[in-house]
Amino acid sequence: MGMWDVLLFLAAIAPGLFICWYIYRMDKYEREQPFPLFATFWLGALATLGVIKLETWATYSPWLQGEGILFTLFSSFIVVALTEELVKYLCLYIYPYRSRFFNEPMDGIVYAVMIGMGFATLENLMYALQYGLETVILRAFTAVPAHAAFAVIMGYYFGKAKFEADPKVRRKRLLLALFVPLVIHGIYDFFILQEIYEGLIALALVVLGASIVFARLLLLEQREDSPFKDP
Secondary structure, three states: OOHHHHHHHHHHHHHHHHHHHHHHHHOOOOOOOHHHHHHHHHHHHHHHHHHHHHHHHHHHOHHHOOOOHHHHHHHHHHHHHHHHHHHHHHHHHHOOOOOOOOOOOHHHHHHHHHHHHHHHHHHHHHHHHHHOHHHHHHHHOOHHHHHHHHHHHHHHHHHHHHOOOOHHHHHHHHHHHHHHHHHHHHHHHHHHHOOOOHHHHHHHHHHHHHHHHHHHHHHHHHHHOOOOOOO
């Protein structure tokens, strides 16, 4: 492996690892142990392989070929957003959410981000091999923070659901944990994939910026509501 390959590899993994470190530092009242964090990160990375196979099949399937706004909407909201967010949702629900170490609402955000960054990091490595450094740098400021914002939003609702006594409210929050990031992700992808007007792609950046601001507000709220915070 040459120096250029090392640089490309580091550029691909750095954004996701930086966001993991940032979220870990934000969880200042009761930080998680290393093993669950690493396990959820790699769970998200492994989930990427199945998602990419499914998205590749959908891309080349003769049943899913077409043009126009309806096909773009289907591709944005179903092929990409639903597939990716549902897989991350299931990873979060099956492992961290049902574990003893998930012991405060903030943990929903922490583990959702670990899964999302595992997903985004492996995806980044694949893009690096296929498209090179320029694409990786672009994704460091777009796709990776987008996955992080969607993960924070999903984790927020998981954290709210985990410690909700009312079963009906808990189910509603678990539905919101999938529905809200799915819709935002779909809108974001639609503005990127649409071919109606080239300038509309700028709205993807607006959606991204708004998602990051919204996610940070949820993160700060969840952190300050920690039961481990000193009175």
